[in-house]
Amino acid sequence: MPKGNSLGDFEQLVMLALIRIGEGAYGMIVRREIEDRTGRNVSLGAVYATLDRLEAKGLVRSSIGQAGQGRRGRAKRFFSVEAAGLDALRRALTALDRMRAGIDELDRIKEVDS
Amino acid sequence: MNQTDTASVTLGPDFPGPMSRCLLSLLVPPGRREEFVGDLIEEAETVVLPRSGRRAAKRWFWRQALTSASPLYARHFHKGVEMNRARWIAIALLMVLGPLMALDPNVFGASPGTVALVVLAILIPTLACLVSGNLRVYAGAALASAVLLLAARVSSGIEIRWYAMAWIFFIILMVNWRIEHRLQSS
Numbered sequence: 001m002p003k004g005n006s007l008g009d010f011e012q013l014v015m016l017a018l019i020r021i022g023e024g025a026y027g028m029i030v031r032r033e034i035e036d037r038t039g040r041n042v043s044l045g046a047v048y049a050t051l052d053r054l055e056a057k058g059l060v061r062s063s064i065g066q067a068g069q070g071r072r073g074r075a076k077r078f079f080s081v082e083a084a085g086l087d088a089l090r091r092a093l094t095a096l097d098r099m100r101a102g103i104d105e106l107d108r109i110k111e112v113d114s
Numbered sequence: 115m116n117q118t119d120t121a122s123v124t125l126g127p128d129f130p131g132p133m134s135r136c137l138l139s140l141l142v143p144p145g146r147r148e149e150f151v152g153d154l155i156e157e158a159e160t161v162v163l164p165r166s167g168r169r170a171a172k173r174w175f176w177r178q179a180l181t182s183a184s185p186l187y188a189r190h191f192h193k194g195v196e197m198n199r200a201r202w203i204a205i206a207l208l209m210v211l212g213p214l215m216a217l218d219p220n221v222f223g224a225s226p227g228t229v230a231l232v233v234l235a236i237l238i239p240t241l242a243c244l245v246s247g248n249l250r251v252y253a254g255a256a257l258a259s260a261v262l263l264l265a266a267r268v269s270s271g272i273e274i275r276w277y278a279m280a281w282i283f284f285i286i287l288m289v290n291w292r293i294e295h296r297l298q299s300s
Binding site for chain 2: 026027028031032043044045046048049052053056064067068070071072074075076077
């Protein structure tokens with residue numbers, strides 16, 4: 001795996017949020033998706049910095065949209081996952097699954113959570 | 115939450131005001147500032163305001179802006195370092211090779227005019243690297259430097275020896291920096 005394409009914990013969350021949202025994903029929606037699903041308090045700046053880093057790695061692409069209502073004339077920047085991004089995410093999640101497999105303590109936590 | 119708060123539909127047409135915009139321009143680095151601030155306004159107005167009122171929405175807005183400054187600036191500076199890596203290498207190289215070049219016995223014993231030409235030949239590209247990010251400026255500085263070295267060589271007959279390598283390094287590094295710059299902005 002190319003070194004530059006390994007994904008950190010928060011990068012994985014951002015990529016998963018982008019995939020869940022699909023078309024029309026932009027900073028604010030990504031932030032809310034992560035906050036709603038993980039309960040983690042996330043700053044919009046952290047989301048933007050991560051999206052920017054993922055874009056520089058070629059895992060995500062962005063395009064500027066029209067200025068929406070309620071944004072005082074400011075345009076939205078839409079993000080979507082590139083094929084290389086999907087591959088990198090798949091690899092990261094597979095590695096995590098392999099590391100987790102067979103650890104009884106984690107399985108017990110999973111059962112309690114569900 | 116008071117009556118006025120719950121009745122509010124927007125944070126006001128002028129929000130954020132001129133002073134707030136000034137503060138935001140300090141907290142949020144340039145680049146994607148407009149999209150970032152647009153997102154903050156939208157969430158504050160469409161999500162936080164209806165749920166918690168105007169005061170809470172403004173408080174949320176500023177808390178977000180403040181906590182966002184650190185990751186945004188960290189990314190901004192990191193990007194700057196990545197983009198300018200070759201530029202800083204060139205500056206370091208010139209800082210080291212420049213004095214070595216000036217202390218070369220051939221230059222050291224030459225006339226004041228020749229010494230001035232060599233010093234200028236070192237200073238011009240170093241300053242160009244420090245103050246500009248433009249490849250044309252670098253190319254002009256390298257050319258000016260080469261002309262000055264040649265003038266020093268012709269006027270006093272001093273040898274231009276190993277330090278000619280510095281200019282080859284310099285040009286390679288600038289081309290490398292330009293490629294990085296193009297990759298970053300594409």
